[in-house]
Amino acid sequence: MSVGRMEGWNVGTILAVLALSIIPTFQLSAQTDARLLEALRLAQSGQVDSGRAIVRRLLATLPPGDSSFPQALLAAAKIAPDARTVASNLNRIVVEYGTGPWADDALLLLTQLYFAQHDPAQTVQFAERLNSDYPDSPFRPRANFYAARAYFELKNETRGCELIQQALAGAGDDVEFKNQVSFYASRCGAPATPTTTAATPTSTDTGSKATTPLPHAYAVQVLAVKSAAQVDDMLTRLKVMGFVARVVRDSSGFFKVRVGHYATRDEAVRTQQRLKQKVGGQPFVVDEP
Numbered sequence: 001m002s003v004g005r006m007e008g009w010n011v012g013t014i015l016a017v018l019a020l021s022i023i024p025t026f027q028l029s030a031q032t033d034a035r036l037l038e039a040l041r042l043a044q045s046g047q048v049d050s051g052r053a054i055v056r057r058l059l060a061t062l063p064p065g066d067s068s069f070p071q072a073l074l075a076a077a078k079i080a081p082d083a084r085t086v087a088s089n090l091n092r093i094v095v096e097y098g099t100g101p102w103a104d105d106a107l108l109l110l111t112q113l114y115f116a117q118h119d120p121a122q123t124v125q126f127a128e129r130l131n132s133d134y135p136d137s138p139f140r141p142r143a144n145f146y147a148a149r150a151y152f153e154l155k156n157e158t159r160g161c162e163l164i165q166q167a168l169a170g171a172g173d174d175v176e177f178k179n180q181v182s183f184y185a186s187r188c189g190a191p192a193t194p195t196t197t198a199a200t201p202t203s204t205d206t207g208s209k210a211t212t213p214l215p216h217a218y219a220v221q222v223l224a225v226k227s228a229a230q231v232d233d234m235l236t237r238l239k240v241m242g243f244v245a246r247v248v249r250d251s252s253g254f255f256k257v258r259v260g261h262y263a264t265r266d267e268a269v270r271t272q273q274r275l276k277q278k279v280g281g282q283p284f285v286v287d288e289p
Contacts, residue, residue: 036055069097073089073102120153136270138243141168142167145163152184161188222238230255243275272285
């Protein structure tokens with residue numbers, strides 16, 4: 001993308017781009033640093049200059065190795081005065097902190113930014129990088145939605161339809177997002193129904209009583225409490241970060257907040273690691289029938 005196309009964007013336009021059809025403004029990634037939360041709150045309430053000043057001070061004083069540094073870059077991107085600064089901060093996260101927990105957030109925002117700039121080539125570049133480098137990211141369905149539409153603009157219907165179906169399969173319980181994806185999926189024929197590896201057991205008349213074993217599944221438990229308020233707070237935090245969570249109540253009255261329903265333990269472990277980085281606490285893998 002030429003610099004000229006990135007010039008001339010005011011902060012209102014930038015914030016609109018970063019809030020595109022995902023979740024409330026500024027909440028794509030739940031920063032854990034109280035100073036950044038205050039900066040974003042100020043910007044959201046109209047005190048953008050004050051919010052930027054807080055972030056600038058942090059970036060000037062924090063060592064690059066501090067865990068809050070990439071979070072500060074992300075906050076800086078969200079309240080930047082122009083699109084070039086947004087892209088610069090997000091690219092720093094991807095390049096310098098690619099193994100950290102914020103790189104996939106940055107890639108999704110870059111995908112959105114270039115889609116809003118009507119640059120389909122850059123849109124698909126960043127979405128495909130998210131797909132290849134972060135296969136377990138909960139943001140992939142969102143990135144694939146924008147990438148599919150960009151591929152349609154590029155007249156690559158085949159890849160566009162592949163990604164739109166992946167976005168549909170990953171939509172989870174988000175009805176609004178699922179409806180958006182389904183609208184575009186209609187151009188690809190009948191929307192694919194997400195498949196599972198758990199086939200209905202079949203049998204042959206061999207005289208044997210053997211049956212196909214039921215599939216085993218794994219989830220990641222994030223919380224176990226008796227307070228409904230704590231559960232609501234955790235569900236909100238997880239949704240903001242892109243995780244699809246649910247609540248299981250046991251016979252002793254505990255509410256257990258769990259994420260995912262994975263076919264292999266390895267998949268669950270990868271999600272467990274991401275949750276520990278972003279949410280904290282001691283999430284652990286559990287077996288589910």
